[in-house]
Amino acid sequence: MMTPRTTNWTPSVKPDRKVARRRSAPRAGTLIRAWAIIVLGIAASLGCQPPEPIRIGFVGGTSGRVADLGIAGRDAVLLAVELRNRAGGVAGRKVELLIRDDEQKPEIAQRGVRELIDRGVVAIVGPMTSAMAIAVVPIADEAKVLLMSPTATSDDLTGLDDYFFRVNASTLDNASRIARYHVGQNATRRLAATYDLRNKSYTESWLNSFRATYVRGGGEVVKVLGFEGGGETALLQVAQDLLAAPADGVLIVANSVDTALLCQQIRKLDRRAPIITSEWAATERLIELGGKAVEGVIVAQNFDRNSAEPRYRAFYQAYRDRFHREPGFGGVIAFDAANVVLDALAQRQAGRSVKETVLAMRRFEGVQEPIVFNEFGEMKRSLHITVVRDGQFVVVE
Numbered sequence: 001m002m003t004p005r006t007t008n009w010t011p012s013v014k015p016d017r018k019v020a021r022r023r024s025a026p027r028a029g030t031l032i033r034a035w036a037i038i039v040l041g042i043a044a045s046l047g048c049q050p051p052e053p054i055r056i057g058f059v060g061g062t063s064g065r066v067a068d069l070g071i072a073g074r075d076a077v078l079l080a081v082e083l084r085n086r087a088g089g090v091a092g093r094k095v096e097l098l099i100r101d102d103e104q105k106p107e108i109a110q111r112g113v114r115e116l117i118d119r120g121v122v123a124i125v126g127p128m129t130s131a132m133a134i135a136v137v138p139i140a141d142e143a144k145v146l147l148m149s150p151t152a153t154s155d156d157l158t159g160l161d162d163y164f165f166r167v168n169a170s171t172l173d174n175a176s177r178i179a180r181y182h183v184g185q186n187a188t189r190r191l192a193a194t195y196d197l198r199n200k201s202y203t204e205s206w207l208n209s210f211r212a213t214y215v216r217g218g219g220e221v222v223k224v225l226g227f228e229g230g231g232e233t234a235l236l237q238v239a240q241d242l243l244a245a246p247a248d249g250v251l252i253v254a255n256s257v258d259t260a261l262l263c264q265q266i267r268k269l270d271r272r273a274p275i276i277t278s279e280w281a282a283t284e285r286l287i288e289l290g291g292k293a294v295e296g297v298i299v300a301q302n303f304d305r306n307s308a309e310p311r312y313r314a315f316y317q318a319y320r321d322r323f324h325r326e327p328g329f330g331g332v333i334a335f336d337a338a339n340v341v342l343d344a345l346a347q348r349q350a351g352r353s354v355k356e357t358v359l360a361m362r363r364f365e366g367v368q369e370p371i372v373f374n375e376f377g378e379m380k381r382s383l384h385i386t387v388v389r390d391g392q393f394v395v396v397e
Helices: 017-024 028-048 068-086 106-118 130-143 171-185 197-216 232-244 256-269 284-294 310-323 328-347 354-361
Strands: 054-060 095-101 123-125 146-149 164-166 190-196 220-227 249-253 275-277 298-301 363-365 370-372 384-389 392-395
Touching (some): 054 130, 068 095, 068 256, 068 310, 095 106, 106 130, 123 328, 130 146, 130 164, 130 197, 146 328, 171 298, 190 232, 197 220, 197 249, 220 232, 256 275, 284 384, 328 354
Parallel strands (some): 123 146, 146 164, 190 220, 249 275, 275 298
Antiparallel strands (some): 384 392
């Protein structure tokens, strides 16, 4: 009889299914703790993110043959933003500058302003010329976005409750003061004048304001020619027509490039005729292009190139270090315009617009003089008469 063989095998026992589920399922408290950790982690990561930057815009003509004013303005605004960000930004937020080139064309300026508004800018520094300002102010008004223009002085925008502010004197104010200077000098009594048709909102208004004051002082504007710059041949004809008039001086109301080129054509025909220009021509480009032809030209400026004001000297050195060239009047005034916007943003209260904040503050510190706005966002600015001597702008009054 055989003895049964033994083995170590033990039959498996199936666990109770309810017990198995209880062991595999996490406890409710564990789930709550896990979700809490996730939520806290998300909050912490969000807290580590820098706040959304404050966006401001710049619009100006930074390309083409007459871009010197726009480039100076753009770079000065960029410098103002960079300096503000180094100092901690505005209310702990960085400032982001968005730039649009208007190419001195109304439709492009309008598109650029709309793009800036769509990107969420709270204010725009610019435009730099009156023609572009006329084109874009309705867009800014509709969107309730402030335009802080450095150099657009058109009288067409004076005395209006709109979203266009400026940190320069009006065309009427500038032209009248320049005319009074020339009346007082008694160097010319009969002028032949020409003006750029592409910026009529400024040039035509400037010429009319100058002429009214000049005539009251005993002078006379005997001939007026409108022109559109575009080449030496066209400007030579303008020069010939001006010098054919019974005048003892020439008045040019145009940008620096066309003024310099026109002076060259005038000097080919007459080396001694006195030449007067508007402040629009007063950039470094006038001397660079005009050379000897602009020696003796009298031109007004809305800042003092020889100022020893510490704020101006600090700005001047910072601009030179950053861009390796002169800021000119466009750079100086655009730096002021940018800082007005930045200072207003720093003081803005919840629910108050930038425009309302500027009007509530009214007074700001510029690099050479205080900026004091009236109820329409306009101001008066100092005027300095200069003459070109030995390739330099020399202040004579």
